[in-house]
Amino acid sequence: PNLKLHLIGLDCHAGAAEGSMTGYLRRRIPSDLQERFVFEGLVPRIQLLDRYARATACVFPAPWDNFPYTCCEAMSRSACVIASREGGMGELIEPDRSGILFDPNEDHDLERAIRSVLNGRDVSEIRKRAAHRVRAVCDPGVVIPQRVTHYERTIDRWRQTPRTIHPINVHPSVARSAAPIVCVYLPSNSKKAHESVALVEAAAKHAGIIVDIHCAPAAIDNNGSKADDLNETEARHLSAWLEIVGEKKPQYFLTLLPGDKLDLKYFKTTLDLLSNDSQPAWATTWTRSNGREDLHSYSGMDFQVPLELTNYCPVPFAVIRRSAFDEVGGWNFDLPPAWRAWDLWLAFAQAGFGGRVAPAWQAAYGHAPPGLEVPDYAMSHELILNHIVTRNRELFSEYGGTLWAFVQLEKAKNARGPLGVFGPDGALLLLMKNASKGVARRTRRMRNRLSGRRGPPKS
Structure with missing residues (x-):
């Protein structure tokens, strides 16, 4: 008779039912039992x-x-x-x-x-x-070595099974055109998004590229801005993206994360790489400069790896070859590629497909500074894989799980959802994912501040 049910969490839309989920549930509770159901919200x-x-x-x-x-x-x-x-x-x-x-x-x-x-x-x-x-x-001391071992196995598997992507039959409208065609899904329907689309399409046409850009339906964009149900919003983006790519059957495609900008100079360089090389499954020039572009041939390869090993995405802005995507079963992924780029990237590596990364100067200047050469796709792929493993081994060896906990706690400033699992002593037991760019930038700044200090940082 004293039983009470406490429902804790952010209210959301009731879907097919009218109004909020809280209202929907309350309507289903008999009047004499209403007091036993406590809706506490966040x-x-x-x-x-x-x-x-x-x-x-x-x-x-x-x-x-x-x-x-x-x-x-x-x-x-x-x-x-x-x-x-x-x-x-x-x-x-x-x-x-x-x-x-x-x-x-x-x-x-x-x-x-x-x-x-x-x-x-x-x-x-x-x-x-x-x-x-x-x-x-879930303890970081268990999880992190397992993750790093998984990356190392992926590297070994990729080394043993390099593959060439064979051409596939494309849509007749594509075959008639000598210019490469790429389908782009932009998860926004704002005025600014439409303005950027017009500019990129015009510039792409001048550059000899056929760009088919689709903005998210207004209903999806508006729903996402309310943040009532992020899972539902992501599912709607997936549905819209699948419909577009499935209908158009492009040679290449690109899916951006909300807030990403469509920069033609990077976009064109990336597409040129894929058009002129039949081997890589994806190509990107989305690299973070280390400030030595004219001195270091691989300056574009330094991704300034953030500490989010569980969510690190080395190719957030990548043009993907659809034939490779088909072969690794990409259509079975539960979200568009930009939302699951890291999982998709590992799937490519495990299947033996590499990618091509252009140094930052190639996109910025269009040609190499004197004495520098563009690394081939195999070297690019292996450099990134080894960099991820090496960097995270260093972090774990120097700071253990404490730095990870520090970074995850810092995310509280931006994150809406759960951050991690805390034990009775307040230690973080499970690392959460968060793709916030603001968090990633703060994480890099924190890492730079901490790099000269030995031992775990203060939480």
Whole structure:
């Protein structure tokens, strides 16, 4: 009779139903039970961690989820978690040892799991093992070496299986044109976006490139600006992008992240690389200068790797060859390439496909300074891969997980969602992803400030 259900989190649109999700749920609750349902909205993290620990059970009723942060956070606070056995939660939770799993395909199985706890089941051991389990799986000391090892395996696999991309049958309208054609999806419908499209299309035509640029439908752009449901917005972008690329069947395509600018000089150089070389699957000139462009032949190769190993995207602005994308199963990715560029890039490497990276000066000046040569695509690809591994080994060796925690905590200034899993001592146990460019810039500045100091930084 004293049971209360606390619903915590940002309210969102109810989808097919009218109004907000909170309103939709309240309408479905009988009037005599309204007081037992507490809609708390967003709760400060320090309070949320305490709620996890005090709750009789933390229930995550989704039939399937990938690897939800909330589940990891609750387990790190020794909560009794009830979750689906399907998906990532079923992989993290040991049944009846570090949590309780239910079968989403069985009617009333979730009810059975909840009732078992409410009826007095002893879950003290489950609570203890939950905290131990999330540390064993998600601690930076475990995760970072695994990630680096994965990158090294990817490098070895790529070295052993270099491949050439064979031409594919293209749309008749493309075949009749000698000029390369590229399809671009711009996830914005603002006035500024349309102005940039007009300028780029005119300049591209003058440069002998056929550019087919599509702005996001206004409904998607407006929905995303409200940030009611980012997952829904991303899904709508994916649907629009698939429809465009599927219909046009271009030789090449480019998908930008929200806020990215379409710069023709980089765009043209990148497309020229792919048009004149049949080997690389992608090409980019989106590189970060190290300030020595006229002295160092690989200045454009220095990406100033940020500390976000789990989300580092070395080719955020890359033109992709559609035939290679088809071959690695890119259509099965759950988001457009720009949203999952790192996953797609690894998929290319694992399949033996390389990429071509032009040094920054090639896009900026159109020709090499005296004495400098453009690295071939194989050398470019391997330089980046090795740079990622080497840099992250150095970071982990020098700072361990503490610097990562420092960086992730700094993200609180920009991030809307969960940042990480914190243990009872306040240490970060799980690293979250965040693609914010502002965060990446601050991260680089922090790294530069810390580079001369030994030992972990102050949090």
